[in-house]
Amino acid sequence: MIVLETERLHLRYQTLDDAPFILELVNDPAWLQFIGDRGVRTLDDARSYIANGAIKSYERDGFGFYLVERKEDHTLLGMCGLVKREGLEDVDVGFAFLPDYRSKGYAYEAASAVMQYAKETLGLTRVVAITTQDNHSSGRLLEKLGLRFERLIQMPNDTEMLRLFVYDASHASTTV
Secondary structure: OEEEEOOOEEEEOOOHHHHHHHHHHHOOHHHHHHOOOOOOOOHHHHHHHHHHHHHHHHHHHOOOEEEEEEOOOOOEEEEEEEEOOOOOOOEEEEEEEOHHHOOOOHHHHHHHHHHHHHHHHOOOOEEEEEEEOOOHHHHHHHHHOOOEEEEEEEOOOOOOEEEEEEEEOOOOOOOO
16 A cells, blocks of 8 residues: 655555565665664565564554655665654654665655655654664765754663654754
């Protein structure tokens, strides 16, 4: 099901049929470096990852990480969406794209639509994002989306300090 549409993209629900794409995406070197190893090694692992992640999020929260598909040829490019993450009070925006589709404006286009959806449809006045300290390209994109670095945080059951970015409507100088 298509949730959001932009000029070039559809953002849609993940399904178990997307397991081959998810297997590729979550094992991309940049995913492993900046997001982390999710232990997804097989198509069955990928189906479990989808069922226990995105699908549960859609059912529980009404939103989640959507697959980003190019309209013109239905090519899957990456994922982008919102998640309620343990250890964060606010809803988190996130994105990840395969190498061939980075630095082409797709992440900004998709994340802009997600931020607009968060604010206008879901009525959220605060949205956060987390990145590793060395993920500068994601940090720049988050700032372009109107989020600002707030502080370093540590997630539950993790030792790594992560950068927390925040969009707060009461302090926003720009809108997406």
